Each structure stands twice: as structure tokens, then as C-alpha cells.
Amino acid sequence: MKAGVVVYPGSNCDRDAYYALNLAGFKTYYVSPKDDINNLDLVVLPGGFSYGDYLRPGAVSARESSSIKEFVENGGFVIGICNGFQILVEMGLLPGALLQNESGKFICKFVELEVVDNTTPFTLFYKKGEKIRLPIAHGFGRYVSVSNPNVVFRYTENVNGSDEFIAGIYEKNVLGMMPHPERAVDEYLGSTDGLKLFRSVFEYIRGGNI
Numbered sequence: 001m002k003a004g005v006v007v008y009p010g011s012n013c014d015r016d017a018y019y020a021l022n023l024a025g026f027k028t029y030y031v032s033p034k035d036d037i038n039n040l041d042l043v044v045l046p047g048g049f050s051y052g053d054y055l056r057p058g059a060v061s062a063r064e065s066s067s068i069k070e071f072v073e074n075g076g077f078v079i080g081i082c083n084g085f086q087i088l089v090e091m092g093l094l095p096g097a098l099l100q101n102e103s104g105k106f107i108c109k110f111v112e113l114e115v116v117d118n119t120t121p122f123t124l125f126y127k128k129g130e131k132i133r134l135p136i137a138h139g140f141g142r143y144v145s146v147s148n149p150n151v152v153f154r155y156t157e158n159v160n161g162s163d164e165f166i167a168g169i170y171e172k173n174v175l176g177m178m179p180h181p182e183r184a185v186d187e188y189l190g191s192t193d194g195l196k197l198f199r200s201v202f203e204y205i206r207g208g209n210i
């Protein structure tokens with residue numbers, strides 16, 4: 001199973017994602033949006049400040065990521081984490097918008113989430129309603145929904161002002177989430193709750209017993 005981590009100028013969670021994907025069993029590569037990514041099973045858009053968050057977070061990266069749109073149209077799996085989620089929304093691959101946190105401040109801490117939907121390829125290893133702990137680190141994480149998104153993760157309290165406490169959504173093989181599962185894959189990081197997400201999509205793509 002092959003996974004690619006897309007590195008943009010200003011990405012800063014690419015190595016964390018690479019580490020987590022390897023741990024879950026993927027053969028992992030760093031790629032650029034200009035590379036041929038069609039031989040990959042999974043693409044991860046990592047967190048960070050791609051293109052310095054200029055214009056709006058994710059706005060510039062989205063405009064040079066047409067290969068990712070094509071990858072999704074061909075049935076590829078994509079996870080966008082934090083800045084990656086912002087890029088997916090800017091590309092129109094996921095609905096809604098990510099605005100500045102209600103407090104106007106950058107928030108960096110562990111939060112509790114509820115797994116709302118455990119039927120996606122990314123969440124099959126969780127129980128419905130399971131409470132998990134993942135870190136967040138964002139200034140622009142307030143999710144505003146324009147339609148009725150498929151909610152996968154919800155904060156259990158008002159963290160950043162997101163509509164209905166939404167922390168992650170899913171559509172057509174694409175998961176976008178503000179919290180960082182790749183930073184919660186080892187006890188020494190403070191939580192292992194993120195590992196199940198990468199293991200889940202690995203097993204799903206492999207067609208294993210879940």
C-alpha cells in the first residue's frame with residue numbers, strides 16, 4: 001500500500017504524517033503536487049502554513065493542486081489535516097469554509113473529540129460515539145458549514161467556534177479534519193488515538209478483515 005505526503009512550501013507536519021503512515025504499514029513517499037501521483041493509494045495533505053497562509057490559509061496551494069482533484073476523481077483516498085483540510089475546502093473537494101477562530105487566537109492543545117461516523121474508510125477501527133484525544137494547532141479552524149456535511153468528528157466542547165462543534169468531515173473518499181491524528185500515534189506523544197485512523201484506511205484499501 002503506497003501513500004504520498006504532499007509537501008508545499010511552508011508545510012510543517014509532513015514528517016509527522018510520514019512517520020504515522022509508515023507506522024500504519026504504508027510504504028510512504030514525499031511528493032509535490034506536480035508529481036505523477038496516480039500510482040499511490042492514499043494522499044495526505046499535511047498541516048502547516050503553505051505559502052505562508054497568504055490570501056487565506058490553503059488558497060494558493062489549492063490553485064496548484066489539480067493533480068489531487070484528478071486523483072480523487074479516479075477513486076484515490078485523500079486525508080487533509082489542518083492546513084490540508086483548508087486546502088481541500090479551498091479546492092472545493094469538501095464543502096464549507098475554515099475561518100479564524102472565534103477567539104482570534106492561535107490555539108494549540110489537546111482536545112476531546114467524539115467519533116460521529118465510524119462507517120468511513122478512515123474511521124472503521126473506532127466505535128461510534130467513542131471519545132478520543134488529539135492535539136489541535138490552528139488559527140483558522142472555525143468550520144462554517146454551507147450545506148449538510150457528513151460529520152465524522154465533533155469537538156465535545158466549543159473549541160474554536162465551529163458550527164455544531166464540527167472538527168472533521170468526509171465526502172467521496174476524502175476526509176478533512178482540523179485535529180492532528182499524526183501527532184497522536186505513540187504514548188510518548190501523549191495519545192495513540194490517531195493511529196487507528198491510519199490503520200483503518202490501510203486495512204480498508206488492502207481489503208483486509210475489519
Ligand SMILES: NC(=O)CC[C@H](N)C(=O)O
Binds near residue numbers: 046140
Ligand atoms: N497546523 C496547521 O496546519 C495550522 C496552520 C493553519 N494554517 C492555521 O490555521 O493556523
